[in-house]
Amino acid sequence: MTTLATAALRARTALHSPRGILAGRILAVAAIVWLIAAPYMVDLFTIILLSQALSLGLLAVSVAVLGGGAGLPSLGQVAPYAVGGYTAAILADHGMRIGVVHTLVAAAAGALFNALTAPIVVRTRGVTVLMITLAVGELVRTAAEKWKSVTGGTDGKSGIPPIEPFWGMGDLVDDVDTYWYVLLTTLVVIALTALVLRSPAGLLLDGARENETRMRATGHPVTGYLTVTYIGVGAIAGVAGALLISIQRYISPAHIGFDTSSLVLLAVVIGGGASLVGAMIGAALIVFTRDWLSGPWPGHGPLLLGLLFLIAVYTLPGGLAGVVAGGPRAAWRSLAKVIRPAGKSTADTDEPEADETTASEPAAADGPDLAKRASDEAGARAEVAPDPDALLTITGLTRRYGALAAVDGLDLTVRRGARHALLGPNGAGKSTVLAMIAGANPVTSGSIVFDGRDVTDLAPARRSRLGIARAFQQPAVVPSLSVLDNVTLAAWRHARRGGIAWRPSRYRSLAGEAAIHLETVGLTARADEIAGELSHGSRRLLDIAMALAGHPKLLLLDEPAAGLTDTDIELLADVLKALPAEVTMVLVEHNFALVREVTDTVTVLASGQLLATGTPDEIAEDRAVRDTYLGASEPEHQEVG
Structure with missing residues (x-):
């Protein structure tokens, strides 16, 4: 999770509470009322x-959705902003001056640009995504400077004729009329964006931002x-670019450089990371600080913006949304967390994440002949006759780190319906085996056959949809969502009933199914x-649900009893013993008493x-196991594994 997304987490949690929702609505209504009244009140x-x-502000909203919403902070949203602006300018130059057409075409152009650049952006995380998006933005700015026949080069594109908001309406030559058009367009775009984010589909972004590993593990x-999401925010930025043309009828590379990117990111920080209204207010503060307050002090605009940044960081580290979320103290704690390195999981500390389509490639250190070995093994896999009683068959499984x-x-x-435990000391490879079965850790060599299908090269999401589920060593929940929403999100890709999952009625159906698992x-x-406020034991049970x-x-x-009290362990044992017979269980655990109670094979x-x-009793009496791990004591009073 990035710093921007982390800073927004506590604010989003509180904003989803009744108090936060009410405060957000009051703030939004007050802002709209003031904007409507502004032409009658100001010069x-x-x-x-x-x-x-x-x-x-619309450009800032696109950054807020991408960074605070999806967890991909960006310094490159000026790129679709520029594409949308230049597209609108070219349309006007060629006689198409209808504002609604400008808006739609600019949105499509911005979305198309982001669709083309998405493959190099959405697979990166942390600081890397900031650097890549910055490079994309600078490339577009450079192209605008060099492509003089289309963009006007460094001089910009000027002399753009005024637009007509709709067919049959007059030109927008009056600044007040232009303001009404810009305000109406902005409100429509923000309303549509808020509608999507507030819908059940918004849970998908919450899950992807806060616990990507869990999302992949649930399909x-x-x-x-x-x-x-990246394509959608490209459309928003494109609309913002079209509005710029409507306002000033001029665009140049100076409007789409790093300065604009940094100002927009500052607006999002002031707003609180993921707040749409906060991003708009942050943009307004920046514009008025730069162009209004700097009037009495010519040439001091950058200094004033620097002071604004310092004030925002030290007095409102969680942004305007952080004030609603519980005050500066809570927001400060959330900002104190550092950026998690790209690809690092919140639930695993040593297992790289795989992609959607194929499992990650083994490390280069495994040797130059790895590809040939893998090819030979693939041929060998096809020759193995499947065991009809086996749900999981692992053959020659190897994972090397150098x-x-x-x-x-x-x-x-592992036979169907079995309750199978994996024991061994720390470093024996138990959790690594589970990670390879789930697809979160790549296989160096060997094969994994599940339910008659070779899944060795499938990614976690694909394996999940085939029927492999995983509870993590550290409970992997989405901390800002409710307990019910967490389980509903996990059930999303496995729904047995038809329908579109993001529709409210479909969500209610999924929530009803999730309630059954909570009862379990x-x-x-x-x-x-x-979920983030539950005790460790309760989060463990939620992870299993x-x-x-x-x-x-x-x-x-993976070690479900770790860190639990005796009471919680008893409850966990009851849950595991009550699992449906058709669910096969593979348990990694150090508590041999629990293993003996809930498993039949070790x-x-x-x-x-x-x-x-063997059976738990056979393992307890096995001389090699006793000599290596148990000593001479009774096994049920020791921690083994």
Whole structure:
């Protein structure tokens, strides 16, 4: 999760509360009322500044949705902004001066540009995405400077004729009339954007931003969601560019450079990361600081903007939304977190994330002949006759990190309906095996066959939709959402009933199904609580409920008893013993008493290799296991694994 998205998390959580929703609505209504009354209250210069603030505000909204909403902070939204602006200018020069046409075509142009650049943006995270988007924006600015026959070069494109808002209406030559057109367009775009973000589909962005690993593990095509969002914000930026042309009838590379990118990002920081109204107010503060307050102090605009930035950071570190969310102290704690490195999971500390379509490639350190080995193994896989009683068959599974083999040639069969445990000391490779089964960790060599299908090269989302579910070593929940929303989100891609999931009626149907899984783990009474505020034990149960929401054939549990009290462990045992018979369970656990209570088969690993397999009683009496891990004590009083 990026700093911008992290800073917005607490604010979003509170803004979804009754108090936050009410405060947000009051702020939005007050702003709209003031904007409508402004032409009757202020002078013409202020009206012009308001029009410019609305245009810049729409650009800031696109950055807020992308950064605070989808977790992809951007310094390159000036690129679709420029594309939209120059498109509108060219249309006007060629006789098409209808404002609504300008708006729609500019939106399409901005969306198309972002669609073309999406593959190099949406797969990156953290600081990397900032640098890539900055490069995209600078490339567009350079193209505008060099393509003089189309853009006018560094001199810009001037002499653009005034537009007509709609067919049959007069030209927008009066600044007040232009303001009304810009205000109406801006309100429509923000209303549509808010409608989408407030719909059940907005949960997808919350999940992708706050816990991408969990989203992939429950079958969600996160890259697809981010791509659609990136294209959508391109359309918003395109509209903002068209409005710029309506206001000043002039555009040049100076309007689309790094200065504009940084000002827009500052507007989003002032607003609170993901707040649409906050981004608009932040843009207004910047425009008025730069162009109105600097009037008495010519040449001091940058200094005033710097002071505004310092004031915003030190007094409102969570932005305007942070004030609603619980004050500067809470917002400061959220900003104190640093950017998580690109690709780092919130639920796994040592397992790289795979893509939607194929599992990640093994590390280059594994050797130059890796591709040939993989090809030979693929041919060998096809020759193995499947065991009809086996749900999961692992053959020669190996995972290397350079010269270190975390898992080394493991063969394992898990029969349908089994309750199978993996034991071994820390570093034995247990969690790595689970990660490879789930698709979160690439396989160096070997094969994984699930339900008769080779899934070795499938990504986590694909495996989830085939019936592999995973509960993580650290509970992987979406902290800003309610308990019920978390399970509903997990059930999203596994719905058994037809319909469009983002429709409210469909969401209610999914929520009803999610409530059943909450009842299974004993969290029904806490359905409306915020997941991030639950105790560790309750978050563990929620994590299991999210895994069960996918109607899995195979449930992978990674040390579910870790950090739980004795009471919580007893509740966990009851939940695991009550699992449906058709759900096969593979459990990694250190608590041998729990293993003995809930499993029927135990496999012990040592140094990534199989040491022993048998029933819990047989493993407890196995001499090699006892000598290596148990000593002479009774096993049920020890932690093994």
